Amino acid sequence: MLALDAPTWLKDCISRFSLSYHQGKLLARYVTGLIASGNKTIAGISSVFMKQGMRAMNRLMTEYPWDTSKINMERLEELQKHNETRWSKNGILIIDDTILEKSGKHIPYVGKFYDHSEGRYVNGHCIVSMHYSDHKTNYAIDYRLYVKKGNEEFKTKIELAKELVEQYRFIPAQTVM
Template sequence: MLPITSFLSCTEPIDQFECFSTRQKHHAKTYVTGLVAASNKTVQGISNIVLLAKSERALNKFLTEYDWDEDQLNRERLALLQQADDTRWSSEGVVIIDDTFTHKTGKKIPHAGKYYDHGIHTTSGDRTSSTHSTPTRKPPTTRLSPLQENNKRRVELAIELVDELIEIGVRRDTYLFDMFYSTEEFVTHLEEYGKEWVSAVKSDTRVSYGGDRIRVDALSQRIDTVPRTVNGDIYHIWTQKRDVGRLGEVKLLITEKESSDEDEEPSVKYIVSDKIDAPASHLIELYAMRWRVETFFRDTKQDLGFGDCKLRHAAGASADWHLLMLAYSLLKSGAAHSTLGTILGHASSLRNDVKRSFRESVQNLLSWALTSPYRSIDELLHQIDGMFV
């Protein structure tokens, strides 16, 4: 990895942030530049590769000891996103509630613990988790916290996120989430705010049908579905207003997507919503948008080092997460303000924005090496050698 000689241009808005002092702005730009362009995104890795870093110790103190307001940073980050049409909120968007696991090792890592991972159906290793909410691909707020096995803490965090979204003025009318949040407590909380929601429920959820309370997967064996094309895909659909679980009377949609692969298992979903009058195709399209948060988690893990933080200080872990969110938003905001970036910004992955920033860091290095008569090839090689110490 070549040394990074200048802060990335996407970090320029940090100079206007009031949550940081002048010295703190320098550290924030160092850290964000490292999260975007460095290959090793730990404090040590960033301090080694970003030549403007004061020192590893100074960067560590910025994360664990400096007094800067994370909530104010979040508000200023959100205000920045409102300045471009591509990242501005609108009432037509959605909020996605979800959580993710990141693998950690070491008993002293904040929030680390052993949790059941429903994605791989096992409990193993030290894990930390983050509950996250995001309107489409422009995340407004998050919580970094351990989850409890009984699912209660997961729902409590989701309720806190909804309260914060309302407080900061996110104008979204529809919330999307998966089956782990489909609880009476959570949907009631949303409806008290006048929000609509779309979710999935587990196959063993009870539903009223024919005077009985039966499992929803048993109901799917009794009904006749109708084929319908949605966005080029064929779904076999059945929908009615039913009393489902403890959610009360909601619209229930049972849908099976056709696949051209004969070996692929049928994809059956049990979707519920308080949008009683919404067409089935609309609910399918909405629920499909929930996977955008999975793209966000993948991008932040692969490209911005989410999970690479090795700080043993809880405040440092929280600061790292807020700065990672800032890096993500600055990349998206920078893309929205450029002609090329407008095209890249619509890509499903963050990878194009990261590639653009890496190209910029290489350009800055070459400029740094060529524009000063006092710098030689030997000095440049010396800087490169320093990265391997």
């Protein structure tokens, strides 16, 4: 077990978001653990810290309330404060669907999807995402989880893409692809 602490720059960055003290502290440790641990499970990430154990990290992921939309908007606002990441009218918004392959079959919303790049069906989550790109930068804006027909949350990938375009129509990009 390593005696690591989250770097000051990371703590400073996380402090800009609407999180409780404990959420911020645990999130900084979580991100540090993702970087420092070879094992990307909660147990593996927790093992790089002596002070906080696995239970606290599990609570962060499963019990703490998260307003993900608000945190994402705060992230996008922070990106607009810097010339290197500020939106430009010459930028483009890219809509893409991606499969995040999963080995577990009992994970919520995991399904069998055809992966065109692999030329085969894979088990995983399918997400429809929006990214911003220009000559200086590129980064994710947001995403929607695609679930298969038969699920009450079902929407087509086109409907999910339209939601993203509508929600982020204020971004001054010249093109949506």
